[in-house]
Amino acid sequence: MSKESQPHFANNKVSVKEPLLFLCHRIPFPPNKGDKIRSFNILKKLSETYAVHLGCFIDDPFDKQYVDGLNKYCASVFHLDQNKTFSKIKGLSGFFTGKPITLPYYYDKRMAQWTSAIVAEHKIAKVFVYSSSMAQYCQESRYSALERVIDFVDVDSDKWRQYAQKKQGVAKWFFNREYRLLAQVEDEICAEFSHSLFVSPDEAALFSARQPIALQKSVHGVLNGVDIDFFDPQADFSAESLVPTVPFISFTGAMDYWANVDAVLWFVKYVWPFIIAKNPQAIFCIVGGNPSSEVLALAEQPGIVVTGRVHDIRPFIAKATCVVAPLQIARGIQNKVLEAMSLNKAIVVTTMAMEGINAKESSGVVISDEASVYAQACLKYLNDSAVNLSNRQWIIDNFTWENTLQPLQQYFSAKDIIDE
Missing domain, CATH: 3.40.50.2000 (Glycogen Phosphorylase B;)
Known part of the structure; x- marks a missing residue:
């Protein structure tokens, strides 16, 4: 069985900017698919203010060629290759520990060790977590004093609920189990972190409704955007032979x-x-x-x-x-x-x-x-x-990124922000 490869480090530059730890379940570059489009643009925005130390997984070997592209935005990069088959086997351990399979799927002790070392080395006080599966790396009590902000993006647990509705028998039980346990994890993270972000006000409202009143003020919607210069009908597109010549x-x-x-x-x-x-x-x-x-x-x-x-x-x-x-x-x-x-x-x-x-x-x-x-x-x-x-x-x-990400910085400026 092929396991994940050895970890990779890249220390790119010395910066006078305040350090920030950024944990992401998938390499946020290039921005060529849903979650990576959002994670990249958030990383890019935060890099304007902070010296970002990025920890992430690479689950598609095709993306390894793009690691150097992160140097422009990060003070250092730590990435681990993720073998999907091996990770699925790890995920099954959740059945023995009472955890959702999502957590062991994304757990690697090398990521935990790197997180501990980078926080100590750079005296990091601010952490941005992209995806609930990565929060486990900074949930220990020793990290409780850090200012932690999480971007859940979506209410992932609710997607498992939707999946369950389309299944029968064992599959239905499996998806409902993941829905229930992952919802518990999401709620625990919300209680521990300073702010919880979601991809839209609708998504934030769905999540906020199940939180205690005291926590609802820490849940916010931060919209996605689109690169209007890249996705411009007047742009010069590269030739693609598979594009049909008929309607x-x-x-x-x-x-x-x-x-x-x-x-x-x-x-x-x-x-x-x-x-x-x-x-x-x-x-x-x-x-x-x-x-x-x-x-x-x-x-x-x-x-x-x-x-x-x-x-x-x-x-x-x-x-x-x-x-x-x-x-x-x-x-x-x-x-x-x-x-x-x-x-x-x-x-x-x-x-x-x-x-x-x-x-x-x-x-x-x-x-x-x-x-x-x-x-x-x-x-x-x-x-x-x-x-x-x-x-x-x-x-x-x-929906321009310039406008949608404007509120991002404030979530590291105060712990008690109430959305208007």
Whole structure:
């Protein structure tokens, strides 16, 4: 069995900035998928004020080539290769300890040792944790005096609850167990840390509602943003040979992530037959890395293209007649929707996919959970690509990183901030 490789250190520069420990469950670079887009932009923002000492895992060997790109933002970087198979086996130990499997999955004593050493060496007083799975590295009593801020991003426990609703038998029991135990862990972290952040006010409200009144003031929504210069319809996109030359519909996302897999399976099963019956030439592009076997099998059906990892996702969005986000399981904010809107594309989304973004229906935004309505909207865009759209302006007005991360610094300035 292959275990994680040896740890890697990089000390990049001496800085007069106050040191800050940043713990992240996945390397926050490059910003090419949901959680990494947010973690990178937060890291970038914090690096403007602090000398950031980053500890993270690398769960995709493809990302190792990008480690040096973090040098611009970090005073030092410690990263561990994570073998997913070995981590899953570790996760099962939670059944013997009464813990959610998420915690042992992400536990490595080398990360714990590095955390202890870096806090002592740099006399670190401030810690930013990205993802509840990494809080375990600074929850011991010796860290209680540190100013700790966590970005839960989503209410992860609630996603497990949603997963359980779609399962039967042992699988249903398994997912409900993880939901219950992870919710307990999330609540413990909230009680211990100075502030708990979430990707939207909606997500923060969901979590806050289950907290004691005394803790509710420490729960905040910090919106995601989008790089409007990169996701600009006027930008110079690289050539992508897999982009169809005929009208097509596009879905983007990591295709080994269950919520995305579930979304395209639902679309192909319930929506695509309506579309292909009316427009036999229609193309549906599923764009994203590591497609599961279920997703790969969809390419056997007429008109469906599964690309796998692509160098530049923008052409698959910009050249599409519309972008779909038919998510049936979701929490937080969908970056795929923000990116499509920034490129001023028409979007057809489910109610869940629009949560936290809260754009209203318009000429370029259709929100529906009904398959026939969903199909009709896609067909409308396939038949009329000359739709007057204002989606990009919505993003500029509401979702630039410069604006959404503006409140971030204040959570390290005072321990008792009450949101307006």
